[in-house]
Amino acid sequence: MALIKQQSSELSEIIEEDERKRVRDCASLAQQLSDPDPAARRWAARDLIDCEDASVPLVAQLQQEQNRSVREIILTSLVQLGDDVAVAGLVECLRSEDASLRNEAIEAMKLLPDAVAPIMGKLLHDADPDVRIFAVNILESLRHELVEEWLKEVIERDPHVNVCATAVDLLSEVGTVTSREALENLKVRFAEEPYICFAADLAIKRICST
Amino acid sequence: MDTITISQEDFLKFREFFYRKTGIQFEDSKRYFVDKRLIERIEATDSKTFRNYFVMLRFEVSGSEIQTLTNLMTVNETYFFREEYQFKCMVNSILPEITTHKKDRRPIRIWSVPSSSGEEPYSIAMYLLEQWPGINQWDVEIISSDIDTRMIAQARKGFYSPRSVQNLPKYLLDKYFKPRDDGYQMCDDLKQAVEFTRVNLMQAADVRGYRNFDVIFCRNLLIYFDDLSRRQAADTFFDALNPGGFLCLGHSESMSRISSLYQIRKFSDSVVYQKSREIL
Numbered sequence: 336m337a338l339i340k341q342q343s344s345e346l347s348e349i350i351e352e353d354e355r356k357r358v359r360d361c362a363s364l365a366q367q368l369s370d371p372d373p374a375a376r377r378w379a380a381r382d383l384i385d386c387e388d389a390s391v392p393l394v395a396q397l398q399q400e401q402n403r404s405v406r407e408i409i410l411t412s413l414v415q416l417g418d419d420v421a422v423a424g425l426v427e428c429l430r431s432e433d434a435s436l437r438n439e440a441i442e443a444m445k446l447l448p449d450a451v452a453p454i455m456g457k458l459l460h461d462a463d464p465d466v467r468i469f470a471v472n473i474l475e476s477l478r479h480e481l482v483e484e485w486l487k488e489v490i491e492r493d494p495h496v497n498v499c500a501t502a503v504d505l506l507s508e509v510g511t512v513t514s515r516e517a518l519e520n521l522k523v524r525f526a527e528e529p530y531i532c533f534a535a536d537l538a539i540k541r542i543c544s545t
Numbered sequence: 546m547d548t549i550t551i552s553q554e555d556f557l558k559f560r561e562f563f564y565r566k567t568g569i570q571f572e573d574s575k576r577y578f579v580d581k582r583l584i585e586r587i588e589a590t591d592s593k594t595f596r597n598y599f600v601m602l603r604f605e606v607s608g609s610e611i612q613t614l615t616n617l618m619t620v621n622e623t624y625f626f627r628e629e630y631q632f633k634c635m636v637n638s639i640l641p642e643i644t645t646h647k648k649d650r651r652p653i654r655i656w657s658v659p660s661s662s663g664e665e666p667y668s669i670a671m672y673l674l675e676q677w678p679g680i681n682q683w684d685v686e687i688i689s690s691d692i693d694t695r696m697i698a699q700a701r702k703g704f705y706s707p708r709s710v711q712n713l714p715k716y717l718l719d720k721y722f723k724p725r726d727d728g729y730q731m732c733d734d735l736k737q738a739v740e741f742t743r744v745n746l747m748q749a750a751d752v753r754g755y756r757n758f759d760v761i762f763c764r765n766l767l768i769y770f771d772d773l774s775r776r777q778a779a780d781t782f783f784d785a786l787n788p789g790g791f792l793c794l795g796h797s798e799s800m801s802r803i804s805s806l807y808q809i810r811k812f813s814d815s816v817v818y819q820k821s822r823e824i825l
Contacts (some may be wrong), residue, residue: 384749416774446772
């Protein structure tokens with residue numbers, strides 16, 4: 336037994352064989368998203384990226400896909416596409432009962448600052464407080480200049496204590512002195528909530544020390 | 546001759562284009578590094594202006610200029626037995642586990658990416674020959690890939706500077722190298738042990754043939770990628786690994802923030818990542 340070599344030409348043969356086995360046109364790729372073999376679904380999700388309107392079948396599959404590895408690659412492709420359909424599909428996942436899917440969508444949306452920014456206001460005003468909390472979670476590492484403004488706006492007007500608690504925790508990490516007044520007002524609004532008062536004081540202390 | 550300048554707008558335009566092609570993202574702090582290499586290529590191709598060069602780069606059918614530029618823009622600093630603890634982990638923990646679970650006698654396959662000038666894949670080969678008794682019972686294939694064709698050519702030559710081999714024990718240097726001029730020439734047997742290929746991890750067509758690996762070494766590459774490119778690389782490695790296969794990253798890199806598909810395995814020599822044996 337020893338160290339042996341596979342020639343690179345054999346790699347090309349594997350690819351060619353694969354191409355022969357699977358038709359790579361867009362319609363077939365969309366169909367392969369529901370192939371019983373997860374590996375075939377993963378490759379279809381990856382290759383669809385070059386097809387027009389690829390977000391439509393990807394979003395449809397994402398909603399029903401049970402295999403985590405396939406879901407992950409669908410999400411990667413949707414992030415690469417980053418169009419309105421992809422973002423709307425990710426937003427829909429925030430309403431899912433499946434906690435893993437929700438978290439995966441949040442992670443994906445963090446990678447799309449430019450595409451998510453225009454809808455952030457809407458998400459932060461969603462009727463469902465859970466969706467508003469997830470929107471704040473997205474802000475946690477969304478690379479966008481308005482993050483602090485959005486968080487300030489949340490603590491100034493959101494009526495739900497848990498939404499404000501999530502926002503104030505994040506503000507203590509990313510906030511500046513411009514958030515101080517909003518934090519003081521938050522303490523007044525939720526004077527009966529010891530955690531909010533504690534978290535707001537902590538945020539002010541951290542902000543002022545930097 | 547007029548001085549060639551790269552404006553801020555040119556830089557941003559090029560940065561976006563280069564990122565889409567290679568997954569490599571340049572921070573603003575790399576501006577000098579990028580400008581210097583761009584100007585070098587604008588001069589070499591007689592394009593005269595950034596605009597002319599950029600048009601040529603985008604629409605050139607052969608793709609040879611983007612490859613030349615990529616070769617210039619990538620960082621290729623490495624040496625033999627760098628982060629040796631992972632090679633120890635490979636022979637002490639990873640390979641014994643793989644051979645225990647292996648259901649056939651097909652070769653064990655190892656992918657080392659990026660190859661750079663070959664120090665890592667050749668270190669793996671030496672470690673297997675010298676430190677792993679299992680090499681007497683198993684065939685092992687080592688495939689090593691890089692986006693930079695210049696590096697691949699250098700790796701195939703197997704000629705190294707004294708700095709590159711400084712971490713090698715003397716007995717290995719004597720056994721596998723011959724001193725020559727201002728460096729060391731690797732023996733043919735070791736050179737023949739590694740297959741070198743050119744791969745862009747961001748191109749699905751490039752990586753489709755890379756499958757059935759038991760171990761992947763990808764060290765100190767993801768640090769140059771942005772979050773999305775890291776996700777894409779994690780997806781590529783997932784498809785390339787056999788169930789139960791292992792992924793070894795550099796000491797400052799972690800898969801935990803990139804993908805949830807890998808299990809963390811803490812061995813005595815190193816922390817590595819493993820693809821589940823079960824269908825997820």
